Amino acid sequence: MDLQTAIQETQCALNLVLNNKFSQALDLLKPWWKDSMYHALGYSSILVMQATMTFEQRDIQAAMATIKETLQTCQRFRKRNSVVGSLSSLISKQTNLQEEEMHAELCYAECLLQxxxxxxxQDENMISFIKGGIKIRTSYQIYKDCQNLLSTAQGVTEQSDLFRQFEGGVKLGIGSFNLTFDVIGFVLLCSHPGFDFGCFSGCISSGIHHSLLLGSYYFSEGKSGKGLNLFIGNVKLIVHVKTAETFLDFSEHVCFPEHPIIVRPFWSQTCLFRFLPSCHCGVLQARARYEECISSQQEWKQIHHLCYWELMWNHSFQQEWQQAYRYADLLCRESRWSKAIYVYxxxxxxxxxxxxxxxxxxxDLGALFRSVEGLKQRLAGKSIPMEKFAVRKSRRYKASNPVPLVIPALEMMYVWNGFSIVGKRADLTESLLVTIERVEQQLQNDPNPTEYHPDDSCLVQMLKGLCLKYLGRFLQAELCFSQVLSSEGRIRYDHYLVPFTLYELGLLQKQQGDFIKATTYIERAKMNYKDYSMESRLHFRIHAALNSLKGSPVSTP
Known part of the structure; x- marks a missing residue:
């Protein structure tokens, strides 16, 4: 099979995936996957996607065996000598064999990332983590060599379609690496909160920059047959931006550039494109998009789980707890990603x-909370911070005389950055404020306060302050935050409340234009506290906030 035909057939398989025909895509690629590098890459990519969504050992093992075969297939097309030597000689002569060698480098590097x-x-221990890091480093070096080849070929005016495909693949690879590096950096921070993360600050903007280059490149200019890298680049871009906005709260500090998402007619029905842009819709509109995504295909149930998670929050934002419970229950029964978080x-x-x-x-509410600790997992030899938080909060139900948690769903809403979404709707924010003030009144009238009373009161004040901030009642919000800070000495368990409140108070001052006070509060949160729940997550947010306060977005290294 020639290289151009292989790319075209892989594009056809991708189109089948985009139309939710996953099995047909595998059937198209399977006959050639041991003889064609692009067939092999497409085949392994689908299996790797499935394995990372299901977390089933049989899927992981099947994908790992396939990716090893794919690496061997790609290796047969690579130059025997060093990567630099094999690529630098391709500028002067552009034969099919040389172009195959160029594309083999790209396919091999992508396979290493997979x-x-x-x-x-497959194996959540530190040794596997190091092995994976070595593979990423090797992949990056190959992409850098390919990038050097592109820089030396800029003066060549007549370039084949295959060379332009190669150019798009290089840009996609460099962008993918930066985004992957950012995720690895976040995992390191979760395991080692004291780690210096300044080196990670530009990875997001760098990765997005390269993905945007790809999106505005040759493939989007009327050459409709060259969409292989374009689609992958756009999906990676959307996924990463959504992750950063949802989990890391970068949306208030990092100015993501506008990205034109090129959606062809046959892409519009895919479950992925129905799911991903929904985060930018209104609450009700997003709900319809998630429900459409679920009904659009039944082959990969794991994509349904992504929608269940979003629908659970969608109903929670409107305090429709019965409907939210329905999706939370589905996640507990069907998904393997994090049983501890789902049950909590x-x-x-x-x-x-x-x-x-x-x-x-x-x-049985108490039984559910008591089961959380036994469901905890480990990643790279470390406990997952969010699971540790859930386990610690659940321990209030393990005692002989359990003390109920106060508004735990709203606390989790804050942890998952939900208040920044609700805050865009004044009616939803007012409704949350009513619920919070009702609990506040109950705590104030409690005739027999427990040892958790100061912690619960501070949590209520912090969440109340957030609602007031989004409603524009800044003075009242500041009073709530100040009340948390003044109660610091009485907090016994939820020590995370004070640094997080300082951070929120800093953002409140920034919103009012007092950048000096804002920096002071955020620096206090950074320097004066350690060893509290979700410390790494807050440090990431602090780093982004301080960069924005300097008057410039996070820069590319």
Missing amino acids: KATLTFV QKAAILSMMSAEELERTGE
């Missing part, structure tokens, strides 16, 4: 219901 991903998923989230939602509503569900 194998690194599987290495992390489900229990937190049940905690928001009335006694009658809870009884109708037939759930």
Whole structure:
């Protein structure tokens, strides 16, 4: 099979994936996957995607065996001598064999990235983490060599379609590496909060820059047959921006450039494109998009789980706890990603219901909270910070006389950056404020306060301050945050509340234009506190906030 035909057939398989025909895509690629580098790359990519979504050992093992075969297939097309030597000689002569060698380097580098991903998923210990890091480094070096080749070929006016495909692949690879490097950096920070993360600050903007270069490149200018790299680049871009906005709260500090998403007619029905842009819709509009995504295909149920998670939050934002419970329960029963978080989230939602509503569900709230600790996992030899947080909060139900959590679903809403979404709707924010003030009144009237009373009161004040901030009632918000800070000495368990409140108080001052006070509060949160829950997550947010306060976005290194 010639190289051009291989790329075209792989594009056809990708189109089948975009039309939710996953099995047909594999059937198209399978006959050639041991003889053609692009067929092999496409075949392994689909299996790797499936394995990372299911977390089933049989899927992981099948994908790992396939990726090893794919590397061998790509290796047969690579130059025997060093990478630099094999590529630098291709400028003067552009034969098919030389072009195959160029594309073989790209396919081999992409396969190494996929194998690194599987290495992390297959065995969650530090040795696997190091092995995966070595594969990523090797992949990056290949992409850099390919990039050097492009820089030396800029003066060549007549370039074949295959060379332009190669150019797009290089840009996609460099962007993918920067985004992958950012994720690895975040994992390191989760394991080692004291790690210097200044070196990671530009990876997001650098990766997006390269993805945008790809999106505005040759493929988007009427050459409709060259969309292989374009689609992959856009999907990676959307996924990463969504992750950063949802989990790291970069949206307030990093100015993501506008990115034109090129959606062809046959892409519009794919479950991926129905799911990904929904984060930018209104609450009700997003709900319809997620439901359409679920109904659009039944082959890969794991994509449904992404939608269940979003629908759970969508209903939680509107305090529709019965509907939110439905999706939380589905995640607990069907998804393998993080049982501890799913069970805790489900229990937190049940905690928001009335006694009658809870009884109708037939759930044992205490038993759910007590089961969380036994579901905890480890990644690279370390516990996952969010699971550690869920386990610690659940321990209030392990005692002989359990003390119920107060508004735990709203606390988790804050942890997952939900208040920044609700804050765009004044009616939803007002509704949350009513719920919070009702709990505040109950705590104030409690005749027998427990040892957790100061912690619960501070949590309520912090969340109340957030609602008031988004409603534009800045003075009242500042009073709530100040009340948390003045109660610092009485907090016994939820020590994370003080540094997070300082951070929020800093953002409040920034919103009012007082950058000096804002920097002071955020620096206090950074320098004066350590060893509290979700410390790494806050440090990431602090780093982004301080960069924005300097008057410039996070820069590319």
